[in-house]
Amino acid sequence: MSPAPENKQDRRPPYQHAADELRRDILQGRIKRGEQMPAIRELQERFGVANMTIRSALNVLREEGLVYTIHGRGSFVADHDGGDEFSAVYTPPAWYLVKDDKKPSQAEQAEGRPDDAEAAGATLAEMLTALRDEIRALSADHQELRREVEELKAAQQAKPQP
Known part of the structure; x- marks a missing residue:
């Protein structure tokens, strides 16, 4: 630190x-x-x-x-x-x-023959990445809501009873 x-x-x-x-x-x-x-x-x-x-x-x-x-x-x-x-x-x-300098350039990649299996794998990987990101976002929202509920409970318990 x-x-x-x-x-x-x-x-x-x-x-x-x-x-x-x-x-x-x-x-x-x-x-x-x-x-x-x-x-x-x-x-x-x-x-x-x-x-x-x-x-x-x-x-x-x-x-x-x-x-x-x-x-x-x-x-x-x-x-x-x-x-x-x-x-x-x-x-x-x-x-x-x-x-x-070891990575192939975009031009070198374009010269290679396209492979349908590779394209499908890339599309699947993109979909999985998008789903993972959505799940993480939902998880963060869930944690935020839990914190808010805990704060509300603490605030309600701190109020004096009439």
Whole structure:
């Protein structure tokens, strides 16, 4: 929970440092699944970086599947499979380890022959992604409603009885 290190040997970009720290918080359970991530402004102050730097860090975590964002609501720690906690052993995703110059260009991809099975798989993957995002949005709405109900119950109990 400290700002970016002043160590000049740490050559990671600031957004990557912030993503690594937030990932560590999630993996160690300081931010629990389903819980809302701190506000961007709060993260800006914590890491001493700009708005877009924090947004880039959240994008990294979103691509890894650790968080999801609901427009106008914020970012939340994603539900996950297998046990109560994420694995404490983190390995970067394969796309992060591959250099951009190794990826085929759009022109090279267009030259390849289209495969109906691949197209169907891509469409199915898009549908599943859209469904997952809808379920996450509904889950976040459900959690928000539960919080509101708890607040209303607490407020009603705090009222003096006549």
